[in-house]
Amino acid sequence: MSDPDSIKTSPKNVARSDHKVSRKDISPEALKVLYHLKDSGYLGYLAGGGVRDLLLGRKPKDFDVVTDANPNRVRRIFRNCRLIGRRFRLAHVFFGEKIIEVATFRANSTPDPKPNAEDQAEGPSVAQVQPNENRHGSLLKTEDGVILRDNVFGTPEEDAIRRDFTINALFYNIDGFGIIDYVDGLKDLDAGIIRSIGDPRVRYQEDPVRMIRAIRFAAMLGFHIETNAYQAISEFREVLTKTSSARLYEEVLKLFMCGNSRKALDYLFDTGVLGVLFPKWNAWLAEDPDGRIGEARRACLQIDSWRQAGRPPTPGLLFSVLWGPFLESIADRRRDLRCGEAITLTIMQYLYELGERVQVPKRAGYHMAHIFSSRHRFSRTNGKQPARFAERLFFHDAFDYFKFSVAESAKESELVEWWNAYIAEHKIRRPESTSAQSNDPSPRSRRRRSRRPRRRPRGHHQSPKQT
Ligand code: ATP
Ligand code: MG
Numbered sequence: 001m002s003d004p005d006s007i008k009t010s011p012k013n014v015a016r017s018d019h020k021v022s023r024k025d026i027s028p029e030a031l032k033v034l035y036h037l038k039d040s041g042y043l044g045y046l047a048g049g050g051v052r053d054l055l056l057g058r059k060p061k062d063f064d065v066v067t068d069a070n071p072n073r074v075r076r077i078f079r080n081c082r083l084i085g086r087r088f089r090l091a092h093v094f095f096g097e098k099i100i101e102v103a104t105f106r107a108n109s110t111p112d113p114k115p116n117a118e119d120q121a122e123g124p125s126v127a128q129v130q131p132n133e134n135r136h137g138s139l140l141k142t143e144d145g146v147i148l149r150d151n152v153f154g155t156p157e158e159d160a161i162r163r164d165f166t167i168n169a170l171f172y173n174i175d176g177f178g179i180i181d182y183v184d185g186l187k188d189l190d191a192g193i194i195r196s197i198g199d200p201r202v203r204y205q206e207d208p209v210r211m212i213r214a215i216r217f218a219a220m221l222g223f224h225i226e227t228n229a230y231q232a233i234s235e236f237r238e239v240l241t242k243t244s245s246a247r248l249y250e251e252v253l254k255l256f257m258c259g260n261s262r263k264a265l266d267y268l269f270d271t272g273v274l275g276v277l278f279p280k281w282n283a284w285l286a287e288d289p290d291g292r293i294g295e296a297r298r299a300c301l302q303i304d305s306w307r308q309a310g311r312p313p314t315p316g317l318l319f320s321v322l323w324g325p326f327l328e329s330i331a332d333r334r335r336d337l338r339c340g341e342a343i344t345l346t347i348m349q350y351l352y353e354l355g356e357r358v359q360v361p362k363r364a365g366y367h368m369a370h371i372f373s374s375r376h377r378f379s380r381t382n383g384k385q386p387a388r389f390a391e392r393l394f395f396h397d398a399f400d401y402f403k404f405s406v407a408e409s410a411k412e413s414e415l416v417e418w419w420n421a422y423i424a425e426h427k428i429r430r431p432e433s434t435s436a437q438s439n440d441p442s443p444r445s446r447r448r449r450s451r452r453p454r455r456r457p458r459g460h461h462q463s464p465k466q467t
Contacts, residue, residue, distance in 0.1 A: 011156075011157065011180045011182045012181040012182075012186065013179070013180055014178055014180075015176075016176065016178060019055065019178075019179050020054075021055060021177075027063050029063075029093075029100050030065060033065050033093050034046065034174035035174060037067050037074075037077065037102075037174075040077050042067050042069040042073075042077075043066075043067055043068045045065065045171040045172060045173055046064070046065060046172035046174070047103075047159075047170075047172075048064045048163070048168055049061065049168060050063040051170045051172045051179070052167050052168055052185075052189065055170065062101070063100060065100055065103070066103050066159055068104070070104050070153060071083050074102050074104070075091060078093045078102075080094045080095065081093045081102075089104075090102065090103050104153050105153060105154050105155060105159035107155070107159070107162060108152070108158065108206075156182075160182035161183060163183075163197060164213055164214075165185075165194050165195060165197065165210075165213075165214065166183040166184055166185035166187075166188045166195045167194065167195075167217070167223075168217075169183045169185050170185045170186065183197055192223040193226050194214050194217050194218050194221075194223050194224065194225045195226040196214070196226070196229040200229040201235070204239060205236065208242060208243050209240075209243055209248070211232075211233045211237060211239075211240065212255055212273065214233065215255065215267040215273065216251075216254060216258050216264065218267060219258055219261070219262075219263035220258040220259055222263075225267075233271045234272055237271060237272050237273045237275075237276045238276060240273065240276050245355060245356060245359035248357065248358045252358055255268075256300070257303075257312055257318070259304060259307050259308070260304060261303050261304055262304055265296060265300050266297075269282075269285075276357075278354065279357075281323060281326050292325070292326075295325055299324070303318055303321060306400075313397075313400070314364075314397055315367070316363075316366075316397060317367075317397040317401060319368055320368045320372065323350075324372075324404075327347060328343065328372075330350070331346040340373035340376075343369065343372040343373055344372075344373055347365055348365060367394060367397065370392075370394040370398065371394060371398045371401045374398045375401075375405075378398075378399070378402050378419060379415060381415075381418055386419075387426075390422070390423070396428075396430040396431075399419060402415075402419075
């Protein structure tokens with residue numbers, strides 16, 4: 001496929017009778033938003049992964065709406081709405097706890113004549129930019145082509161071609177219930193192909209995270225990455241180091257939570273992306289490819305089976321399982337420290353070093369430290385010790401890790417049975433706060449915080465310490 005900027009096609013329109021997306025599979029909230037946009041005189045399309053998943057007969061994770069109404073207009077149309085984001089200006093429409101994201105059609109091309117001071121302060125130098133008076137909003141790229149901000153509103157076609165892969169660029173139109181396809185995404189969906197829209201080398205440079213997304217979709221859907229897009233990952237993987245470490249963490253977490261992390265690991269290894277994201281872990285795996293990679297694959301299968309059982313692991317548990325043997329091999333060398341201290345220090349040092357590339361939150365690090373350093377407590381089955389241990393917040397994750405790490409040991413399997421019986425007898429439940437949903441990094445699942453300061457009762461003066 002040619003450069004997205006040069007694509008000018010009329011879309012393929014697939015009528016309702018010729019596709020299987022039914023309104024009963026779309027969330028009532030998303031439908032309300034779509035109908036309300038249409039009734040207000042605007043276009044209302046379902047876009048992105050929701051359409052892809054509906055067409056594949058999968059249950060979508062979320063439903064994203066796009067429209068030709070600009071964000072301020074969207075805010076006026078919906079009372080229950082808030083605008084968010086600087087890089088992408090989006091509207092969030094609230095239905096109780098549920099949020100429907102409404103974006104205005106965007107283009108990928110028009111640079112900003114006046115990059116603002118905040119953007120320039122982000123670090124990389126900003127490319128020369130050209131004014132375009134027909135557009136609202138702005139696009140800002142570094143000299144390397146990395147997109148910093150892209151609020152250029154555009155046409156539906158431009159919105160389709162600025163997306164990452166053809167299968168993610170399909171629209172479901174509430175007006176007539178047809179599918180609109182500007183990029184031959186339906187063909188790729190049928191053939192099981194992850195194909196970049198435009199030159200993958202340009203698209204990966206614009207946003208390196210697309211390389212990890214390609215791997216995620218291929219693993220998750222059992223698709224092939226188109227040859228050119230696949231080769232470009234190996235060529236451009238180092239560009240990933242230009243992405244913020246916080247964003248890389250979010251993408252890595254989604255990747256290992258995709259349901260087929262076993263396949264994702266193979267892609268990461270084969271493309272060399274694993275070495276860019278996790279240089280030390282990768283080097284350690286490569287020292288003994290058969291044994292250690294086999295062990296890492298077993299960890300991924302465990303993660304996938306937790307996900308399939310509807311119990312996705314917390315980040316702390318996920319990284320404990322993945323990195324367990326690696327971190328323990330480092331901790332074993334710390335003979336100067338007690339076992340628990342050695343592993344805690346190893347985890348903290350490793351996460352600190354890794355933070356330049358992939359920023360695993362401290363909270364997950366502490367969780368890992370608890371999981372590792374409490375292993376010995378499973379052999380204490382006398383007196384009040386089990387009760388004290390079982391009431392700890394991290395107990396269930398520690399037990400899951402223990403079960404995983406002793407899977408092949410007959411001696412320890414007796415302990416596992418003992419604890420299983422203990423948990424059943426005492427009806428010990430996994431606390432809500434360690435459920436995986438609470439660790440989902442996606443912005444939509446983050447707790448909402450009011451921007452307004454909390455009101456204080458009259459006459460209550462804030463002491464300087466509280467500020
Ligand atoms: P998931 O099922 O995991 O949510 P998704 O495809 O919906 O997958 P999102 O991250 O929710 O992924 O993004 C929604 C849509 O926005 C994508 O389908 C794609 O069209 C577009 N998109 C997301 N990230 C990018 C990106 N980095 N570059 C270009 N388009 C993107
Ligand atoms: Mg999505």
